[in-house]
Amino acid sequence: MLSKKTKYALHALTYLGKHRENKTVLIQDIAEEHGISHKFLENILLELRKAGYLGSKKGKGGGYYLIKEPKDIPLSRVIRLLDGPIALLPCVSLNYYEPCAECKNETQCGINKVMIQVRDETLKILENKSLQDILNEE
Amino acid sequence: MLSKKTKYALHALTYLGKHRENKTVLIQDIAEEHGISHKFLENILLELRKAGYLGSKKGKGGGYYLIKEPKDIPLSRVIRLLDGPIALLPCVSLNYYEPCAECKNETQCGINKVMIQVRDETLKILENKSLQDILNEE
DNA sequence: ACAAAGTCTATAAAATTTATAGGGTTTATA
DNA sequence: TATAAACCCTATAAATTTTATAGACTTTGT
Structure with missing residues (x-):
């Protein structure tokens, strides 16, 4: 079985894939959508960013976005x-x-x-x- | 990844499969062959027996043996x-x-x-x- | 200046896996 | 029939991994 970490990562990626028209998506939005702890998800998104799947923007109005094609x-x-x-x-x-x-x-x-x-x-x-x-x- | 339990079960089954001419095989023999804790392996073999893969014989001269065909x-x-x-x-x-x-x-x-x-x-x-x-x- | 939002590391809590312990029961055999 | 060998069974302890939280820091838009 996959860990919750991986499962949550898949939910987050899916959410981001569905909101590609948005410039950025808040961690909070993904967390709320799936009832996941904000802080736990934060660490997961960080890993996905470091691995090159996501980009992020800091500060007010910031958030995450997909930087790879879903097929990749x-x-x-x-x-x-x-x-x-x-x-x-x-x-x-x-x-x-x-x-x-x-x-x-x-x-x-x-x-x-x-x-x-x-x-x-x-x-x-x-x-x-x-x-x-x-x-x-x- | 498989747990050690499952990995050890596979080693035990393999060992028993290779010694089908013997009437029974001791837990101890399997444990020693693979450097596994006797007691830990005991629990695993017990589960395999309850699930119908192994038979056992208690008492002196006892031990375990395969009761299913390896292909099954x-x-x-x-x-x-x-x-x-x-x-x-x-x-x-x-x-x-x-x-x-x-x-x-x-x-x-x-x-x-x-x-x-x-x-x-x-x-x-x-x-x-x-x-x-x-x-x-x- | 201020508040929003991601960054980063450390630590705590919970759950699961791995291992041990020990008394019970069965059986061959001397 | 006593004894030792060997599996049976349940409980518990130890170790490891997973899950979750905390909090201080940095960046950015307004």
Whole structure:
């Protein structure tokens, strides 16, 4: 399951995607719309901005706005950013690799081999679904 | 990512799958082989037995053994048993459904719709990989 | 000048996962 | 039939991660 952080990030991105004609959107507006804590959401939007998905404007009249095309924001990226690995095991993660202590020899481990296959197939799914797909459904 | 519980369950199932000629296998043997805490593994094997994957024999000379064919133990089942939902959001889970508080109307939520698609495609992968596939790789 | 709004870091609270503890029950066998 | 081996079961503790909050700081429009 996704963490609330990632789930909220998706709601925020969706909200921003639906309000692209506005110059900026307030954190508060997104928070109220979904009943999310303002402060919690603040941290999430900050991460999305640092990762290059959002722009922001400080001061009165400021707020956030999308700076990438929705089609260029795949689920895989959002999940990796906020939740970490997509792989089911550390030993098969492309971006967050760590060896598994209980596995003496990774190259001879059937679990490892199968999980690499699962990772690759899962990745296909999550790389092919983007914010645009979400927006298309609303 | 899978919890250690699920990861250890997969190692235990693999071990048992590789020792089907033995009448029984000791918890201790599996624990030692993978450097897992005996007591932690005990609870996991208990769950696998209650779920119908393993049989056990008490008392001296006892232990665990597989009672299902490896091909009939899909990853999806093991994950659901020990980790819970495969779906990325509670609102799209088939087995552990719960509404998402921040979503006013599920039927109009694009995130919900897309996540249903992701769930169905992910499920295909995990239902088609079984313990047999792991054993085939060792 | 003032108020609105994002920035940033630290910390607290809550929840979940991981691990341990210990007595109970069953069974083979000497 | 006593004993030791091995699984059964529930409770609790420890560790980790997630979720939430706090508060001081900076920027900007009016």
